[in-house]
Every structure is written in structure tokens, then in C-alpha cells.
Amino acid sequence: MRLPPNTPLEKFAEFIHLVQEICGRENVEIVAKPEQLSKDHYLDQSKVHDMFYLLGKDCFVSSAVVAPRDVSEVQQIVRLCNDFDIPLWPFSIGRNVGYGGAAPRVPGSVGLDLGKNMNKILKVDVEGAYALVEPGVTYADLHNYLVEHNLRDKLWIDVPDLGGGSVLGNTTERGVGYTPYGDHFMMHCGMEVVLPDGSLVRTGMGALPNPNSDPSKPAHEQDANESWQLFNYGFGPYNDGIFTQSSLGIVVKMGIWLMVNPGGYQSYMITIPKDEDLHKAVEIIRPLRVSMVLQNVPTIRHILLDAAVMGNRASYTNSDKPLTDAELDQIAAKLNLGRWNFYGALYGPEPIRQAMWQVVKQAFSAIPGAKFYFPEDQPDNLVLQTRNLTLQGIPTTTELKWVDWLPNGAHLFFSPIAKVTGDDAMAQYQLTRSRCEEVGLDFIGTFIIGMREMHHIVCLVFDRKDPESCKKAHWVISTLIDDAAERGWGEYRTHLALMDKVAQTYSFNDNAQMKLNRAIKQALDPRGILAPGKNGIWPSNYNAEQWEIVPKGV
Numbered sequence: 001m002r003l004p005p006n007t008p009l010e011k012f013a014e015f016i017h018l019v020q021e022i023c024g025r026e027n028v029e030i031v032a033k034p035e036q037l038s039k040d041h042y043l044d045q046s047k048v049h050d051m052f053y054l055l056g057k058d059c060f061v062s063s064a065v066v067a068p069r070d071v072s073e074v075q076q077i078v079r080l081c082n083d084f085d086i087p088l089w090p091f092s093i094g095r096n097v098g099y100g101g102a103a104p105r106v107p108g109s110v111g112l113d114l115g116k117n118m119n120k121i122l123k124v125d126v127e128g129a130y131a132l133v134e135p136g137v138t139y140a141d142l143h144n145y146l147v148e149h150n151l152r153d154k155l156w157i158d159v160p161d162l163g164g165g166s167v168l169g170n171t172t173e174r175g176v177g178y179t180p181y182g183d184h185f186m187m188h189c190g191m192e193v194v195l196p197d198g199s200l201v202r203t204g205m206g207a208l209p210n211p212n213s214d215p216s217k218p219a220h221e222q223d224a225n226e227s228w229q230l231f232n233y234g235f236g237p238y239n240d241g242i243f244t245q246s247s248l249g250i251v252v253k254m255g256i257w258l259m260v261n262p263g264g265y266q267s268y269m270i271t272i273p274k275d276e277d278l279h280k281a282v283e284i285i286r287p288l289r290v291s292m293v294l295q296n297v298p299t300i301r302h303i304l305l306d307a308a309v310m311g312n313r314a315s316y317t318n319s320d321k322p323l324t325d326a327e328l329d330q331i332a333a334k335l336n337l338g339r340w341n342f343y344g345a346l347y348g349p350e351p352i353r354q355a356m357w358q359v360v361k362q363a364f365s366a367i368p369g370a371k372f373y374f375p376e377d378q379p380d381n382l383v384l385q386t387r388n389l390t391l392q393g394i395p396t397t398t399e400l401k402w403v404d405w406l407p408n409g410a411h412l413f414f415s416p417i418a419k420v421t422g423d424d425a426m427a428q429y430q431l432t433r434s435r436c437e438e439v440g441l442d443f444i445g446t447f448i449i450g451m452r453e454m455h456h457i458v459c460l461v462f463d464r465k466d467p468e469s470c471k472k473a474h475w476v477i478s479t480l481i482d483d484a485a486e487r488g489w490g491e492y493r494t495h496l497a498l499m500d501k502v503a504q505t506y507s508f509n510d511n512a513q514m515k516l517n518r519a520i521k522q523a524l525d526p527r528g529i530l531a532p533g534k535n536g537i538w539p540s541n542y543n544a545e546q547w548e549i550v551p552k553g554v
């Protein structure tokens with residue numbers, strides 16, 4: 001069992017007793033037996049440790065997991081943690097796979113499972129086209145709600161690749177999806193947040209009381225201002241950003257804008273036969289994307305990402321070396337795909353879609369051998385059929401399959417931001433592929449194209465039960481973080497084990513941003529109880545150097 005730092009067993013037992021009084025014995029799980037670390041699937045995710053463990057099963061593990069039933073219980077638990085100096089790690093659903101799942105950065109922290117009981121869709125407003133959700137509302141829940149209430153003809157949601165995570169957790173981590181509403185943080189509006197001292201704030205217009213609310217009720221039950229989910233910024237400094245990828249608050253309600261059903265939809269795939277034509281493709285994409293002719297967040301996926309969804313490594317090769325260009329060409333030919341495959345969609349009534357399609361098709365025709373497909377052209381293409389759903393906001397879990405590329409498959413994401421230029425794309429591709437191949441891994445990756453940048457997501461698949469494989473994956477990602485920083489590239493998000501390392505690369509002007517982050521942390525959380533170490537920000541009562549994780553060489 002991992003106890004919280006500096007917490008003897010008797011003190012921990014007293015804490016557990018009190019926390020059980022707050023939220024009921026049935027909502028407190030003490031982590032004390034090895035079999036509690038046996039879950040290994042996204043759909044039955046572990047809430048007590050990182051099941052895609054890189055550094056052993058019990059490196060990132062909680063001492064207990066507590067599931068409050070409402071906001072007032074969250075506040076009481078936070079106050080109790082202050083009294084006992086016990087670190088608390090909030091999560092919503094715990095499916096943040098590839099980045100650490102539900103696990104805490106500091107072993108022995110108490111996990112705060114917000115999703116188990118606080119999972120209501122509080123409101124769907126058709127006129128305003130938004131929803132207000134609690135932490136446990138998954139993309140699948142919100143989509144099902146629209147279907148069950150016959151609202152899909154009015155409103156769509158945006159979903160990430162996997163639909164089992166929470167709307168709130170994904171947004172606070174600044175995750176992305178693939179419709180025109182793919183930038184989730186951009187599309188959120190208004191938060192209710194429990195601060196590290198247990199107090200409660202509403203951000204943006206939520207700070208202005210609703211004149212009809214009942215002041216005798218606890219703050220979290222009071223009716224909110226009617227513009228809370230309509231205007232993000234309110235008055236004065238804009239607070240919401242500091243509650244994303246953050247250890248400054250527990251978000252207990254969040255507004256999210258929904259997309260008005262565009263009245264017509266057509267997804268498509270463009271196959272790009274040659275590896276080096278990634279350059280040309282990205283140059284074609286930039287002007288189309290920034291001018292919104294490409295309306296959604298499209299992706300250019302490497303052949304192996306699509307291949308891995310359709311079969312594991314052993315189904316393609318007996319070789320234990322990284323796949324060569326010739327082998328990749330063979331796989332592409334076998335699957336009727338390109339070395340790169342571009343997935344986009346057209347939204348709107350037929351004449352609008354037709355006009356957009358002509359522009360897109362003409363532009364991509366500059367790539368020799370590019371081919372254009374609609375989902376109906378390839379009914380058996382699992383990836384195209386899945387993207388067809390994802391790009392219209394219908395949640396799936398099909399893309400889980402690529403994690404099985406290797407036996408006991410687990411994954412880490414290396415996620416640098418790239419300019420939308422052919423040069424940047426090629427340079428990041430060459431760098432990441434060659435580093436992967438150095439340790440015998442295949443490159444699997446995708447470029448997700450935002451309005452003015454790309455999230456380049458490299459999927460590092462490793463065998464979690466093979467310590468050598470874990471070591472290699474850790475070395476690759478760690479080395480890539482350095483390589484990238486040397487070229488001015490930084491990651492938008494990272495796994496628990498790499499948070500310090502990535503934070504250190506954002507070092508402009510003598511680490512001015514980290515100093516600012518630490519100053520805010522000290523002001524809001526002087527006892528350092530909320531998510532210490534999250535994104536590399538350590539409270540003053542932790543010795544950051546001692547907590548840093550250094551990968552072993554390979």
C-alpha cells in the first residue's frame with residue numbers, strides 16, 4: 001500500500017474514517033491489495049493507478065479513491081485534505097489513457113472520483129445550443145441524450161477519437177475532436193470550480209448572480225446567470241484558463257457549446273501514395289484550413305495508424321525490426337490506402353458541400369496519385385467508416401484497436417505542436433520516426449490540423465509487461481522532448497512521467513512562466529494539497545528536484 005507522503009497509517013486511518021462520514025463507506029475504496037491493480041481495459045478502466053504503466057504497476061497509484069455525491073461533499077473533502085495535509089488528485093472518468101489515466105502524479109495521493117456519482121446532464125438548451133454538464137458525463141452519454149430526446153436533428157456534439165471519456169475532463173485537459181467544434185476548450189463556456197481552500201466560484205457570466213436565485217440555498221445550488229453558457233469572458237481577468245491542465249481547482253460544472261446540425265454532411269478520405277508527399281499535402285491544407293474551406297479539424301494519418309486499427313503487428317509481419325518503406329508500401333497496397341491518408345468532412349446543404357468539395361478535390365489533385373473516397377465507396381474500410389461517425393460527432397471506441405499493435409499493448413502519446421507547413425511536418429515526421437526506429441519501434445502517428453497549427457500525435461505503443469519495452473518507450477519520449485525543444489517545438493500535453501520534463505522546456509526568460517504558475521499555486525493552495533506535480537508545478541512544500549522522474553538509459 002502507498003500511503004500519502006508524510007502520513008503515518010494511524011493518521012491515514014483517521015482521514016479515511018472522516019471521509020467515509022462525508023460521502024459514505026460505499027464511496028471510499030482503500031487501495032491495499034495487488035488485485036486492485038489488475039484492470040487493463042479502457043472500457044473497464046482502473047481508477048486507482050495508470051493501467052498503461054511505464055514504470056511498473058504501482059508507480060502512479062492512489063492510497064484511496066473517494067467518490068463525492070455532490071459539490072458540497074467535494075468542498076468538505078478538500079477542507080479535510082487541508083486539515084490532514086493529504087494530496088488529492090481529481091479526475092472525472094479516468095480514461096485519460098496515454099497520459100496517465102486516473103492516476104495521481106504523487107503516489108499515495110487520494111484520488112477524487114468525480115465521475116462515479118456526479119454525472120448529470122444538467123441542461124441542454126436548444127436555442128442557445130449548449131449543454132451544462134457534471135464531471136461524469138461522457139461523450140457517449142451526451143450523444144445518447146440528444147438521440148433519446150430527438151435532438152440530433154438540431155444539435156451535434158464534438159467527440160474525440162474515443163467516446164468513453166468525459167466532456168469535462170477532456171476539455172480541462174484541452175483535448176480535441178474533429179468536427180468544426182474540435183477545439184474543446186474554445187467551445188466550453190463557463191465553469192463552476194471548487195478552489196483548493198474549499199470555496200466555490202463560477203467563472204465568466206456565472207459570477208453575476210441570477211436576480212431570481214434563492215440566496216438561502218448553498219452557492220452550488222443557486223440558479224445561475226442566464227448568460228453563463230452564452231458569453232465566456234464576463235468581466236475582468238479571464239479565469240478559465242488557469243483551471244485547465246491545472247492544479248488550481250476542481251471543476252464541478254462546465255458549459256459546452258453544441259454544434260447546430262449543419263443540415264447536411266459528407267465525410268471523405270484522400271489517399272496520398274508517397275511518403276514524401278506529406279510535404280505537399282500540408283502545403284495544400286494550410287490555406288484551405290485557415291480560410292475554413294476545410295471546415296472541420298481534419299487529420300493526416302500515417303499508414304500504420306490505420307493499419308493498426310485493422311490488425312495487430314503480427315498480422316502484417318514476422319519481422320522484429322521496424323517496418324521498412326517497402327513493407328509499408330505493401331501494407332498500404334494491401335489495404336487500398338496511401339502512405340498518408342487524409343480524413344475530412346463537408347458540412348451544410350448540398351450546394352455548399354458541392355462547392356467546397358470542388359475546391360478541396362482540385363487542390364489535392366496536385367498530388368500525383370491522390371485518390372478520393374466517400375465512405376460508401378469502401379464499406380469495409382473500418383477506419384473510414386469510423387471517421388465517418390467521429391466527424392459527425394457520433395462517439396465510438398473502435399480506435400482503441402491500434403493499442404493492440406504489440407502484445408500487452410499500452411501507449412504513450414508524444415504530442416508536439418507543429419506549424420502547418422510541409423517543412424515542419426516532414427521534419428517532425430523524420431525526427432520522430434528515426435528516434436522510434438532507433439529502439440526498434442514502428443512509427444505510428446497522425447497530424448491533427450487546427451486552424452493555425454497541427455497537433456502531431458505520435459502513438460508510442462509498448463508492451464507493458466516487458467520492462468525492456470517500457471524502458472525503450474520512456475527513453476524515446478524523453479529524448480524526443482529534448483530533440484523537439486532544441487528545434488523550438490513544444491508538447492501540448494503529456495503523460496504523468498514526463499510532466500516535469502516538458503514543463504522545463506517552457507523556460508523562456510529564466511522560467512518566468514513556471515515562476516508565475518508557482519506564485520499562483522502558492523496563493524491559492526498554500527498547503528499544496530491539490531494535484532501536486534500536475535504539469536510540473538510543485539507546491540512550495542515539495543522539493544521539485546527530488547520528485548523529478550529521470551528515465552533510465554537504453
Ligand code: ADP
Nearest residue numbers: 091092093094095096101165166169170250251
Ligand atoms: P476522462 O474524463 O477523459 O477519462 P480523466 O477523468 O482521466 O479524463 O481526467 C484527466 C485529467 O484531467 C485528470 O487526471 C485531471 O488532472 C484532470 N481533470 C479531470 N477532471 C477534472 C476536474 N473535474 N477538475 C479538475 N481537473 C480535472
